[in-house]
Amino acid sequence: SQQGEEDPQALSIQEGENATMNCSYKTSINNLQWYRQNSGRGLVHLILIRSNEREKHSGRLRVTLDTSKKSSSLLITASRAADTASYFCATDSFNAGGTSYGKLTFGQGTILTVHP
Amino acid sequence: GAGVSQSPSNKVTEKGKDVELRCDPISGHTALYWYRQSLGQGLEFLIYFQGNSAPDKSGLPSDRFSAERTGGSVSTLTIQRTQQEDSAVYLCASSLRIQGLNEQFFGPGTRLTVL
Numbered sequence: 668s669q670q671g672e673e674d675p676q677a678l679s680i681q682e683g684e685n686a687t688m689n690c691s692y693k694t695s696i697n698n699l700q701w702y703r704q705n706s707g708r709g710l711v712h713l714i715l716i717r718s719n720e721r722e723k724h725s726g727r728l729r730v731t732l733d734t735s736k737k738s739s740s741l742l743i744t745a746s747r748a749a750d751t752a753s754y755f756c757a758t759d760s761f762n763a764g765g766t767s768y769g770k771l772t773f774g775q776g777t778i779l780t781v782h783p
Numbered sequence: 784g785a786g787v788s789q790s791p792s793n794k795v796t797e798k799g800k801d802v803e804l805r806c807d808p809i810s811g812h813t814a815l816y817w818y819r820q821s822l823g824q825g826l827e828f829l830i831y832f833q834g835n836s837a838p839d840k841s842g843l844p845s846d847r848f849s850a851e852r853t854g855g856s857v858s859t860l861t862i863q864r865t866q867q868e869d870s871a872v873y874l875c876a877s878s879l880r881i882q883g884l885n886e887q888f889f890g891p892g893t894r895l896t897v898l
Contacts, residue, residue, distance in 0.1 A: 698885065708872065709891040755826065759885045767885055769814060770839060773826035 673756060673774040681782050686743040688777040690756030691736075697759045697767040699732055701741050704753045704776070713741075713754075748783045785809065787890035789875050795896045796865055804860045804893045808877030815858050816878075816887060817850060821871035829873075832858060833880070865897045 672691045680686055692699070698717045702710040716723045716732045716739070723730045729742040743750055757771035788807045796802050808815050817829040828842040832852045843849070847865075852858040862869055872894050876887040 700886065702889075709874065710876075710889040712886055712888060715886050757826075769831045769833065769880070769885065770816060770828040770842070771818075771885070771887060772828065773818075775825050 673754075673777050675777060676775070677778045677780070679780045679782065680746055682746060682748055684746055684781075686746050686750070686779055686781070688741045688754050688756075688779070690739045690741070690774050692739075692756075692758045692772075692774075693737065694758075694760045696734070697761055699730075699739050700757045700759070700771065701728075701730060701739075702755045702757060702773075704755065710755065743779075746779075746781045748781050751779060751781050753778050787875055787877050787888055789873075789890040789893050791893055792891065793894045793896075795898065797898050798867060799864055801861065801863045802865055802895065804862075804873050804875075804895070806858045806860070806875030806877075806890060808856065808858070808875070809888055810856075812877035812879055812888075813855065814878045814880040814885075814887075815852060816876045817858070817860050818874045818876065819871045820874060820892070824871075826874075829860070862895075865895075867897050870895055870897045 674689050696718050698715050700715045701713040704710045714725045714728055714730050716730050727744045732739045753776045755776045756774045759767050790805045815832040818826050820826045830840040830850050834855050835852050847863045850860045872892040874889055874892045876889045878885055878887045
């Protein structure tokens with residue numbers, strides 16, 4: 668089963684607008700990552716935020732993490748038609764020994780459509 | 784530099800046949816992961832390699848699935864006696880596994896169709 672729950676499931680906006688996607692998870696994490704997927708094939712890593720970080724920026728991307736609420740958000744500013752894709756959050760969790768599992772648990776994803 | 788590569792990119796097979804899917808990770812990446820993406824199940828973890836050993840194979844759906852990695856590099860995922868529910872995109876990823884960070888780089892995937 669997927670640990671991450673993302674909302675919205677689909678988002679449709681105009682070029683230039685901001686897009687915000689949210690992700691919730693259930694267990695303690697080592698880090699949380701966001702990925703983009705075009706046309707149902709390979710995933711592209713966007714950004715990684717560690718559990719002790721609250722906010723991180725990369726270009727037009729801003730990620731926040733609230734471990735008390737077990738949630739994260741991805742903000743894409745000034746969106747472009749080329750941003751049209753599916754976006755997934757993925758969590759890297761700890762095993763019983765306190766180390767990360769070494770596997771990612773993915774949310775169901777948000778389908779973003781940016782209209783020119 | 785070269786990214787993660789997978790072959791074949793598409794595979795169509797008949798029910799009951801065996802298939803082998805190959806993954807070439809980024810050079811120097813010690814960790815390698817297999818995931819499966821299907822319409823009904825989303826992205827699921829299958830198995831993880833650290834070097835040539837597999838500390839976590841908890842995601843393999845049945846004993847028809849197996850994987851190996853040799854020389855700390857190439858990995859092969861084998862599905863025996865394929866079933867229609869095995870149809871999915873099989874994704875491979877690799878990472879450095881430095882200091883607990885686990886940024887994974889994905890290959891383009893193999894789309895498996897079982898008729």
